[in-house]
Amino acid sequence: xxxxxxxxxxxxxxxxxxxxxxxxxxxxxxxxxxxxxxxxxxxxxxxxxxxxxxxxxxxxxxxxxxxxxxxxxxxxxxxxxxxxxxxxxxxxxxxxxxxxxxxxxxxxxxxxxxxxxxxxxxxxxxxxxxxxxxxxxxxxxxxxxxxxxxxxxxxxxxxxxxxxxxxxxxxxxxxxxxx
Numbered sequence: 001x002x003x004x005x006x007x008x009x010x011x012x013x014x015x016x017x018x019x020x021x022x023x024x025x026x027x028x029x030x031x032x033x034x035x036x037x038x039x040x041x042x043x044x045x046x047x048x049x050x051x052x053x054x055x056x057x058x059x060x061x062x063x064x065x066x067x068x069x070x071x072x073x074x075x076x077x078x079x080x081x082x083x084x085x086x087x088x089x090x091x092x093x094x095x096x097x098x099x100x101x102x103x104x105x106x107x108x109x110x111x112x113x114x115x116x117x118x119x120x121x122x123x124x125x126x127x128x129x130x131x132x133x134x135x136x137x138x139x140x141x142x143x144x145x146x147x148x149x150x151x152x153x154x155x156x157x158x159x160x161x162x163x164x165x166x167x168x169x170x171x172x173x174x175x176x177x178x179x
Contacts, residue, residue, distance in 0.1 A: 006030070006105075006106060006107045008030070009028060009029065009030025009031070009105065009106055009107070010026045010027065010028055010029065010030070011026070011027055011029050012024050012025070012026055012027075013025060013027050028105055030105060030106050031105075031106050031175050031176075032103035032104070032105065032175070032176045033103060033104050033105075033106070033108075033109045033173040033174065033175055033176060034102045034103050034104070034173060034174060034176050035100075035102065035171065035172075035173055036172045036173060036174050037170055037172075041170075042170070045167065045170035045171070046094075046097060046098050048167070049094045049097070049164070049167055049170070050094055050098060052160055052163055052164070052167075053090055053091045053094045055156065055160065056087050056090065056091075056123075056156070056157060056160040057087055057088075057091060059152075059153040059154075059156040059157050059160070060080070060083055060084055060087045060153065060157060061084075062149055062153060063080065063149045063150040063153040063154075064077075064080070064081065066146075066149050066150075068144070068146040068147045068148075068149060068150055069141075069144055069146060069147060070134055070137055070138075070147045070150050070151075071150065073133065073134075073137045075133040075136065075137075076130060076133035076134045076136070076137045076150075077130070077133070077150075078133075079126045079127070079129035079130035079133060080126070080127070080130040080150070080153075080154060080157075082126050083123055083126040083127055083130065083157060085122075086119040086120075086122040086123035086126065086161075087123060087157070089115065089118075089119040089122075090116065090119045090120065090123065090164055092115075093111070093112055093115050093116045093119060094116075096108065096111055096112050097112045097116075097171050100112065103176050104173065109173050112171055112173075113168070113171055113172060113173060116164060116167075116168045116171060117165065117168050119164070120161050120162075120164040120165040120168065121161075121165065123157060123160070123161040123164070124158065124161035124162065124165070127154055127157040127158045127161060128158060130154050130157075131154050131155070131158065134147075134150065134151060134154060
């Protein structure tokens, strides 16, 4: 049933091909959307969000590569490892938003606008769980300077998720009137 969500947005038409044979092709007839903020403001939002997505990726990957002592603690690191999924989900939403050609279809709108808020919320929850696990780890054992990249990375992920939740308004879309 999930696959049929966008089925009503398309109609099938019979078209004569260049070789003279009859072909059926799907033609999009659903609603079209454009970004609410256009021009320089949208371009600036795309640039800022792409830079934030890059920082977010680095903040999630660098602590896992360095492997300080806190990475040996499962309850501190499992949420951070699981946070890679929403980080890459946010990157894909930003990628789609950057390369979206106006007007966009309803499916593209849902993939950009709807998923940005969902991935941001999941990233916030997982980063907060990781931060709580790190605090528990630091209480049970001593904080070492080698643990600083994980703590900073988690803090950056929390800040980035809040940033993405606030920036989702920059990618909101309005329906274009049918011609």
